[in-house]
Amino acid sequence: MTLSSISRAFSTAALVALSLSACTTTTQQGATxxxxxQLLLVSSAEVETMAAQSYEKELQSAANKRALNTDKANLERIRRIADRLIPQVSAFRSDALAWRWEVNLETRDELNAYCAPGGKIMFFTGIITKLKLTDDEIAAIMxxxxxHALREHGRERVSQAYAQNAGLGIVGAITGMSQGTSALLQQAAQIGLTLPNGRGQESEADIMGLELLARAGYNPQAAVTLWxxxxxxxxNSSGSFLSTHPGNAQRIKDLQAAMPKVMALYQQAKRNPAPSRAIVPRS
Structure with missing residues (x-):
């Protein structure tokens, strides 16, 4: 066996060992x-820091275009909905209650919205106005x-990119011999945080989101009307919000199958509304 083949074998074995040791889950099961x-090779703090920096850049860019939080009526709507949804995250992970949650609205025609790692939410006006969304449907998207943020899907994608691209850098990280681990992480972050979620992650977020919706007292059936x-x-084409999402027919079928698990939560929330949590607005 040549030296290079030995190195490759060692790299593969080390990568497998590290991957197995890093497999965990970020959330409790909840009702669903x-x-x-999940494969999580990098820390939450690292990913949240990088995501926050990206979020700040987008906010600054929108502010420079005078497109940040200019639609006051819809800004108030999404923040009011977030105030009801965020307390429900404790059903999946109590530590998320302490995240520095933020909700902003950019005047932009895209049918899109996201929640960056660490609780940084952005909606684009296009998805609200073009689809004429009800509050329940906005809550379904949110x-x-x-x-996605609770399950740390961004961190998971960064970890996957890191594992795929590190090679001998992983071995170096284990043995302390590498000088390029930081560069590898930065490269993985650029790949992982910009790539869309995989279909499995999207399906997972659909079902968890349905539970959050129900616990907050929003009608889970709105997830069906939304899609x-x-x-x-x-x-049925793939816009930015739909690029990797499951097909609409399959998504609706999966949501309807999960309804019996969450309808009792919805009815309970309607009878006994949970207290909301006011988000401190940026501006």
Missing amino acids: GITRS GHEIA QKMAAATG
Whole structure:
């Protein structure tokens, strides 16, 4: 066996060992029972810092264009909805209550919204106005995006990119011999935080989001009407919000299958509304 083949074998074995040791889950099961193990090679703090920097850049860019939080009526709507949804995150992870949550609205035609790692939410006006969303449907989108953050799907994608691209750098990180680990992490972050979520992550966020929706007292059936509106607006094509999402028919089928798990939570929330949590606005 040559030296290079020995190195490759050692690298592969080390990568497998590190991957196995890093498999965990970021959330409790909740009523919907999400239990998938995740590959998490980088820390939450690292990913949240990088995501916060990206979020700040987007806010600054929108502010420079005079497009940040200019639609006061819809800004108030999404912040009011977030105030009801955020307390429900404790069903999946109590530490998320302490995140520095933020909700902003950019005047932009795209059918898009996201929640960055650490609780930084952004909606684009296009998704609200073009689809004529009800509060329940806005909550369905927001619950879905919050679920991505709770499950740390961004951190998971960074870890996957790191594992795929590190090679011998992983070995160096284990043995302390590498000088390029930081550069590898930065490269992985650029890949992982900019790539869209995978279909499995999207399906996971759908079901967890449905539970958040129900616990906050919003009608879970709004998740179905939302995707019906999205399908009609896009002609079942893949816009930015839909690029890796499951097909609308399958998504609706999966949501309807999960309804029995969350309807009792919704009815309970309607009878006994949970206290909301006021988000301190940026401006």
